[in-house]
Each structure stands twice: as C-alpha cells, then as structure tokens.
Amino acid sequence: MLSASEAESLILNLVQPLDANRDRQRVPLPAAVGRILAADVSSQLDFPHWDNSAMDGYAVRSADVQTCTATAPITLEVIEDIPAGTPPQKALQSGQAARILTGSMLPTGADTIVIQENTQRQGDRVVIFSPPEPQAFVRRRASFYRAGEPLLPAGIALQGPEAAVLAAAQCTEIPVYRRPKVAILSTGNELVTPHDSLKPGQIVDSNQYALAALVQLAGAEPLSLGIIPDEPQALKTAIAQAITQADMVLSSGGVSVGDYDYVDRILSELGADLQIRAVAVKPGKPLTVATFAPQLQPPPPGATESHRILYFGLPGNPVSALVGFWRFVEPAIRKLSGLAAHWRPVIVPARSQHLLKAGGQRETYLWGQLRADASGLLFSVSGGSHSSGNLINLAQANALAIVPVGQTQILAGETVQVMKVYRPLS
Ligand SMILES: Nc1nc2c(c(=O)[nH]1)N[C@H]1C(S)=C(S)[C@@H](COP(=O)(O)OP(=O)(O)OC[C@H]3O[C@@H](n4cnc5c(N)ncnc54)[C@H](O)[C@@H]3O)O[C@H]1N2
C-alpha cells in the first residue's frame, strides 16, 4: 500500500494544471480577489511615481543644514507650502526650505527632509535645530519598483496586498484562471437529502455538502451532482456524465470491499486508468484515484481543448472523506487551478496537549485545534470519539495531528506534526 507522501507525489504528478491561455479570463479588479493570476503583470509607472516626502516637515538642501545644533540653529526662508496632490511651483535655492507634508512631491533643488519635530516655524522662516542625515525621509522615484520590470508573476493567488499593487498600477481588468469545475457525487442507497424525512436505516448525505464547501473554499467551482444509488448502471451513467462536465470528479462511498462497492469496477469499465486503490492512512485508507484520458470526453464548457480528468473515489465515512480531501484532493485542486506553488499541505510541529493514540499500522490523523501561545504552537485533540463515522466533533477542527506509521502514541507535552486544514491560497 502507498504511503501518504508517496500518494501525494503521485497525485500531484497526475495533475495537469489549467492552461494559462486557454483557461484565462479577464475580470474586474474587485472580482479578482481569491483568484489565481494567469499572466505576468508589469506597469509603466515607477513606484514612487516621483521623489516625495515620507514625513511632515520641511524640504531642504542638506548642505545648508549640516552644521546646525540645538544651540546654534540655522534659519531658512520658507518659499512655499506643498500639500500632497499639488506639485511644487518653485525650485529651492540655497538658504531656502519648502513646507512639505507626507507624500508631497519634493521640489527641485531639495534633497532632504527635516521632520517638523526638529524645527520651529517663525512666520515665513523655519529654524532647524538638528542636522538631518543627507537624503533623510526622501522616498526616491522608482526606489520601490522601476517601470517595465516584472511586478506580479502568473500563478500567484490574489489577496489584499496584490489588490493594492494592481490598483496602484491602474490594472482594472485582471487576467485570471477560470475556476476549475469539480463535480461531486455521493453514492449509497442509504442516503437522503437534508430535506427528506429519515426512514430507519437512512442517513443524510452530509459528504455532498462538506465536499462542496471545501471545494469552494479551495477556490474551485463545485458541481453538486447529488446522490447515486448503489447500482452499477446508475453509477456508470453518473460518472460518464460527470467527466464531461468537470475538470475533476469526487465521489464518496463505494470504494471498499463491500457487496455494493462498485466504484473501481465502473471506473475500469469506463476506461479509466486506476492509479491508486488504497493509501496507508487512517482514516481514509480506501482511496481510489483514477485518470480519464483526454480523448474520452469532450472538453469542459469554455475550454477549446480537452484535458486529462482526475477522479477521486473518496471513502464514504464522513471523516475519511474529509481527511482524504484535505490530504490529497486539495493539493490537486491547488495545482489544477494554476497556482505555481504552495500545493502541498502545511505541516508544522506543535506541542500536544493530550495523549494521542494510534494503531501503528497506518499514518493516523487525529482532528483538533491548533493554536499559539507564548511558548509556541499547541495542539488540542478534539474530545469524543475519533471514529471515522463521527462527524460531530470534526466541527471547529482546524488541524490534524499526524501519528507516524510504527508509533502507537504521542504523550502529552511531546511534539507532534500537525497539518493545517484551513488556509488561504497563498
Ligand atoms: N471488510 C472491510 N470493511 C471495510 C474496510 C476494509 O478494509 N475491510 N475499510 C473500512 C474503511 S477504513 C472505510 S473508510 C469504509 C469505506 O467504505 P466505502 O468507501 O465503501 O463507503 P460506503 O461503504 O459506501 O460507506 C461507508 C460509511 O459511510 C457512510 N456514508 C457513505 N456516503 C456518505 C455520505 N455521502 N454522507 C454521509 N455518510 C456517508 C455510509 O453510510 C457508511 O456508514 O469501509 C470500511 N469497511
């Protein structure tokens, strides 16, 4: 059986990212936040656009004020006021200063700012009590960015800071990757929707909602295809349809050895290549990963060319399905979506607050909460049952502690590797 890290690498190698040309769209800047940039962006503007002041004070010629002290101050003539947004009208001569405010353009002839706190204004004169460093508080034109150089590279996620950069560069229509479409289907005769009344033996299809939420939070577009009964023909029709509508397909249930676990068989019948049948993780061992060759289905809507579809047959148990999503599906979605890096889960060392127990045979994931205090990162395992059928105590978990193969416990106070399960795209 593959280890988790072997499965992760294999899966990432199978993912063909969206195409920067074929799968690109232009969206207005406010709509670009949370999307992946699909082309390099540069600007024709220098940043700063002109020499300007970093402080409120006076623009001076540094040579004029080098010798001043508190007891022997130097007095300069104030020739104009320069508020931000108004260009200077005059050039500064020796013996002169200009009143300047944070962000204002530096007048010609000035090379240094004296902060207001080191001055005293006397009518149209200013007294300087302390010699500034030459060039002090001057933000030089192009010292942050020179026009024409690369500004933002393709493949990054656009969040607040990138929105600021794009706005400042006056980019209003942003080239981004389209969101990948991820079809979700739930298999099982026992499943009903949250709107149905429950009969004995039935349960609500919670995986559909959980997976749709996680797909959306990962930046992709979920296509919820509903509940498919455990009937080979129904499953075959549903999967055949799903692969024509989406870039990736997720199903839950039907991948173990039970009498009604048909997913692998149907995938083979449909011509898929079965890449993975199980991974040594707990929960989530029965994980099917398959690929459909490009020629098997027409391209998804909006694409001009078809590409390989990745199929994940997640286990039905609610926790197993979600752990499988976090550990294996989310990295694949991140790579598919055009992100150039940050695909793999973030795993950090933390101090366990409790005793963690595991079987030792499979890499074991225990859900709980990661938080920081003054001593560093701490992990608190969720109370209650860690059965893969118990979705109740999964709520509010933000991390999974990982007990390695061969280890049966981690004591309270010991360090454990912890995987974050809610994280932004970057
Ligand atoms: N003899 C063996 N039995 C099982 C093995 C095994 O190795 N040998 N593996 C177990 C493990 S581990 C898991 S995980 C499950 C995986 O089962 P399946 O993927 O075949 O899923 P189902 O049998 O269809 O359902 C399992 C369980 O999950 C519930 N379920 C299914 N779909 C949903 C849904 N959409 N929303 C909520 N809950 C769902 C279903 O009712 C079952 O309780 O197999 C073990 N068995």
Ligand code: MOO
């Ligand atoms: O691994 Mo199953 O996913 O233990 O319940």
Ligand SMILES: [Mg+2]
């Ligand atoms: Mg089963």
